[in-house]
Amino acid sequence: MALDHAILVSLLEKPGSGYELARRFERSIGYFWTATHQQIYRVLKRMESDGWIDVREVPQQSRPDKKEYSVAALGRTVLAEWLHEPIEPESVRHELAVKIRGAAFDDPAALIREVERHHHKHTERLAHYLAGERRDFTGPDAPEALDTGEELQHVVLRGGIAYERMTIAWLEDVLATLRRLGTAP
Amino acid sequence: MALDHAILVSLLEKPGSGYELARRFERSIGYFWTATHQQIYRVLKRMESDGWIDVREVPQQSRPDKKEYSVAALGRTVLAEWLHEPIEPESVRHELAVKIRGAAFDDPAALIREVERHHHKHTERLAHYLAGERRDFTGPDAPEALDTGEELQHVVLRGGIAYERMTIAWLEDVLATLRRLGTAP
DNA sequence: GCGATCATGTAATCGGTTACATGATTAT
């Protein structure tokens, strides 16, 4: 399981509340690991009672108070241990591919709209990643020399960009194939 | 949930036993949807009792008898309904990316071996996909004209090939970054 | 007033993983 570790990494990058973590899982960390606030609160509670993280009540005016979590010594140890364990390359779960193969027993043309929708979403996501890259790493407002953490965040983001570009090109291949099957059956 | 639907697609492509399905989930369908035999037997039992699939006991000599499943009319309907529902583009779960960002709080060089291992595995997987493509779609023993089902299987396989190539290139980027951080900190 | 944002949770369900279990046949 890696949600624990994803949260530890995020809290090491910057301490924060459950709510703030949930927001980060909609961007940044969320580009390669998803989690909802329900999951996050549950894991935070468990990690706190196990002594992996510390809490600090932060009173706020004009906003509800929040609990700011930060990584405790034990959490750092647990993360370091996990970092040294080998993991298996992920097994892919690609629902759209199941649909594409299923289209052989339905109308392939009926899938075109759906594939176009996915193409659109991935194009948006790519634009979003590229904007983030310009803002944080390659643009005029980015730091001139990146530290280790920033270099690593950048290489992960480059992975996301490469993934979106590959996916967009493949979806275009899928669309061409579906159209060909529709026009000359 | 799509395991149901992945099994229906696979059974439409060719009826078979739980064991045979489990084998297909190690190749073919398994390239984009994973499942273990335990899962498969459970789902087959449920789909049978719901009338989505039919069973036929096949006695075999010199091998244990098997149950051959095929898709019933109801199963085809259920699949067709699912094919017409929109789905959301998958949220990525990339454990290695969590590790890479975590390496900022550990020794980045310690990750090099692990990334090399992943690079090796993805290179093997790519070779395996390419061999399958030559065998079934582009080689001299492949059919000259592909039918709709084969065209769709091919475009899905091309997606797997594109994914592996992209991943291999990215892992090389990661390695170069980790080495740079190691030599000039 | 009302919707959006900030902030934190509980409960039910479900799908996936891991471990356990059995038993026949074929090839070395």
Added chain:
DNA sequence: ATAATCATGTAACCGATTACATGATCGC
């Protein structure tokens, strides 16, 4: 003998998803 392959399951656990739930403040 024994390891590998064929063949089918049960049980426990755990993580993820979905639905439900509360309550404050800010801007329109």
